[in-house]
Amino acid sequence: MHLEIVSPEQIILSDEVKSVNVPGISGEFQILDNHAPVVSVLKKGSIKLDTSVTLPKASKDQFYKEDSKFYFDISGGVIELKDNKVVILID
Secondary structure: EEEEEEOOOOEEEEEOOOOEEEEOOOOEEEEOOOOEEEEEEOOEEEEEEEEEOOOOOOOHOOOOEEEOEEEEEOOOEEEEEEEEEEEEEEE
16 A cells, blocks of 8 residues: 655655554554555554655654664644555644
């Protein structure tokens, strides 16, 4: 599935991923291929990606690696998933 992480200043990531974990307001949840459509508010926490993703040079330093996952910290945002395309708008 395709993932885009977008801030007001830039597109932080636009790549194919196997899964993504996000901090939803009711708890962390995971999205995999062919997941049902979702729109949700995100709270402060970390977006977690498996390390198969290729991080862009421009935003690579905003991610950190731990336990074979890439982490990207957010202060909140919104996620939308439709037709295997995930868009995360962050504050």
